[in-house]
Amino acid sequence: MSHQSWFVGPEHFATADAARLRLAYYAEVAGRYWGRPATEAEIARGLAEDPPDALTPPTGEFVVGRYGGEAACCGGLRLLDAGTAELTRVYVSPAARGTGGGGALLAALAGAARRLGAHRLVLDTRLDLVEARGLYVKHGFREIPAYGEPGPYSQIWYGKELGAPASAPGAARPARPAPAPHRRGGQ
DSSP: OOOOOOOEOOOTTSSSSHHHHHHHHHHHHHHHHTTTTOHHHHHHHHHTTOTTTTTTTTTTTEEEEEEEEEEEEEEEEEEEEEEEEEEEEEEEEEGGTTTTTHHHHHHHHHHHHHHHHHOOOEEEOOOOOOHHHHHHHHHHHHHHHHHHHHOTTEEEEEEEOOOOOOTTTTTOOOOOOOOOOOOOOTT
């Protein structure tokens, strides 16, 4: 049994590790779609057609997960509206599958969604991405009606309620007020 652990946190999508993981994601999903290894041109076209600029606060977030210090998973989310965040580019490298990275990745993305004010996660995927579909169902996602623009890569849709964000009106409040923050230099 391995004693390695996962650390998943926000990372800009253009870092070397994030770019490598996004490239691997496209290579795998395009290869499965075409039923053959994807060409470099197909992968480059897919990356160019999906600019991740919405995956930064305040409209979204991108995260990278490290297993034993090595970047091995990534995913993003973008706000669709004030309460709904869409997961995108969720990927765990084949060598790291089965080690808990998918669950750690989904937990980090749910936390990011809550921080951005979302109370619901949604996503679309393809039927042939069976590992991803199994991961979503294992972590509480359920099939939902289609949303957004239809496309050739959207065959099944999932959603999960996160509950009200902590800052939402009506959210539970502490029994007593929190102490005032310490201020320095008259700030």
